[in-house]
Amino acid sequence: MQKIKNLLLYISAFIPMYFLIIIKIILDIINDNLSFNVLNTSMCISMLLLIILGIIGVIWAIRFNKDKKINIIVLEKNNTTDQHFLGYFSLFVLFALSFELEKVSEACVFVLILFMVGIVYLNNKLFYINPFLNILGFNFYDIKFKMENDEKIKTAKIFFRGEIELNKKYEVDLKNINFSFLEIREK
Secondary structure (H helix, E strand, C coil), X not given: CHHHHHHHHHHHHCHHHHHHHHHHHHHHHHCCCCCCCHHHHHHHHHHHHHHHHHHHHHHHHHXXXXXXXXXXXXXXXXXXXHHHHHHHHHHHHHHHHHCCCCCHHHHHHHHHHHHHHHHHHHHCCCCCCCHHHHHCCEEEEEEEEEECCCCCEEEEEEEEECCCXXXXXXXXXXXXXXXXXXXXXXX
């Protein structure tokens, strides 16, 4: 079940790109630059399905995991959202603007590139590289924290909406250790 969840989270990272591809195809068809054929139709349907699966993955990761609640005090934080987002932006531009997905050869290359990136993404647990979550308002942080009743300092990679304040107590819902996603609510 965890592998399915991780795959859906990988798919969600590309939701903005899927949306751009659909818009590109539709605009090309409207402007008579493309004909409405089987490949274009199947590409649009595939992109819509991937968007739906990605949204399901994000909702599953954020709302429907079994929570383990812990109390922590954040000692250090480093917002690293920008370090991860721009790498994906180049992939979006490559696929959405450069590739002519109405050609079977380029559609096949598109699928192979997504497959290869997916293998690296899943094997290295790179779930924190997710521009869709950033678009939804989440920032990515590397934090150092200690548990409320423990002096041992630990580190975590988390997504959080808003700005984390230092030396403040937070109640943390640990959603998925492998996904490195923590939702922090002020206590």
